[in-house]
Amino acid sequence: MKRLAIVLFCVQALLAGCATPPVFDTSVHATKPEAPVTDALRTLMLGRWYGDQPVKGGGRRQWLAERFVDGTFRIDFLIETPEGTTQLTEVGFWGVAGGVYFTITRGWLDGDSFGPADPSDPSMYDSYQILEASDDLLRYRGNESGSEFTLRKVGDDFDFPPTET
Numbered sequence: 001m002k003r004l005a006i007v008l009f010c011v012q013a014l015l016a017g018c019a020t021p022p023v024f025d026t027s028v029h030a031t032k033p034e035a036p037v038t039d040a041l042r043t044l045m046l047g048r049w050y051g052d053q054p055v056k057g058g059g060r061r062q063w064l065a066e067r068f069v070d071g072t073f074r075i076d077f078l079i080e081t082p083e084g085t086t087q088l089t090e091v092g093f094w095g096v097a098g099g100v101y102f103t104i105t106r107g108w109l110d111g112d113s114f115g116p117a118d119p120s121d122p123s124m125y126d127s128y129q130i131l132e133a134s135d136d137l138l139r140y141r142g143n144e145s146g147s148e149f150t151l152r153k154v155g156d157d158f159d160f161p162p163t164e165t
Helices: 002-017 036-045
Strands: 047-054 060-067 072-081 084-097 100-110 113-116 125-133 137-142 148-154
Touching: 036 084, 036 125, 060 148
Parallel strands: none
Antiparallel strands: 047 060, 047 148, 060 072, 072 084, 084 100, 100 113, 100 125, 125 137, 137 148
């Protein structure tokens, strides 16, 4: 009897594993559908945003990100580490879709000079899961690095606060 129960259990388990898979609708829209949530989030992310976070190994990284309506961005970085202070400006394209914020770095500015990025370098492409977004706060997490970033909306006249000495 015990053997029959085990056989029935095994047969039932095998049959359950052979269940018909769900049927998915693989048809597509004739044209791209509207995305009101993405549109609202994109509009919210425009303008100037400031971040200030500690750096692993000591120091801090400040950045001032400006996203423009034409899909371009500029990020000014001020990075302080025990080895010294670095300033750089990164430029490129940005967008948001389905709760994912993404950037494509096209290069760096040094005064009026532009140094192009290598478009075949995978590190020039980043995506972030948006964790929180409001009129004055933006939090997102790097999909590859897992690092979380917090930014606050600032005015056009905002500049980096003075560094501590």
